[in-house]
Every structure is written in C-alpha cells, then in structure tokens.
Amino acid sequence: MLVLSRRPQQSLLIGHDVVVTVLEVNGDTVRIGIKAPADVDIHREEIYRDLQKANQDASTAQPGAAAALAKRMRAREDDQPKTDG
Template identity: 35%
Template sequence: MLVIGRDVGEVVTIGENIRIKVMAVEGGVVRFGISAPREVVVHRSEIYKRIKEQELERSSSS
C-alpha cells in the first residue's frame, strides 16, 4: 500500500486518466473528489462489497 500525504487542493494521479483531489480535511474526516472516465466504475468499499454479494446471490439462485 502506498501512503501519500496531501494538502487540501493537491491531487494524486493514477494512470493516465484518474485523479483524486483532496477537497477538505475537517475533524479527522477527509473529503476527496475523484475524476475518472465514465467507463471506470468507482464505489466506496462497502457499496462494492454489497454489489458483489448481490451478484453472488443472483448467480447461485439461477
């Protein structure tokens, strides 16, 4: 895992076309924006996990 310190307004670039910008840091909470092409799916980890569980349920019920 790569750990990077960034200040508000600074950006981390992943590959050619994914950018993560630190928008705010308040009380231990970091808010960031993600800019990526439409074909790149972006989810919070808990949402991604829920989607995968639902896909597994659908595939095992068919």
C-alpha cells in the same frame, strides 16, 4: 500499500486518466473528488462489497431477490449524508 500525504486542493494521479483531489479535511473526515473516464467504476468499498455479494447471491437467487436487493440499496442510500455536490 503506497501511503502519501496530501493537503486540501492537492491531487494524485492513478494511471494517466484518474485524478484524486483532497477537497477538505475536517477532523477525522476527508472529502475527496475523483475525476475519471465514464467507463471507470468508482464505488465506496462497502458498496463494492455489497455489489459483489449481490452478484454472488443473484447466481443462486430465489424469486423476489432482486426486489429485496433494491430495497436494501435504497435504504443504504437514505442513510448516507446528503452532499452539496
């Protein structure tokens, strides 16, 4: 794992077209901004893992599984703090 130190408004590049910028540091919370092409998927790790599990479950899905997943995803979104951007 590469470990870098950055201050607010400083960035790092991933490849040629992904830019990650530190927007704010407040206690143990860091807000970051990510610029990437539209075809690059960006997910928080826990959401990515949920999607992977959902894809595995869908391959052996029972009737109603898609509706149950949608309900879980909406509940997770409702639990997330709202941002101004």
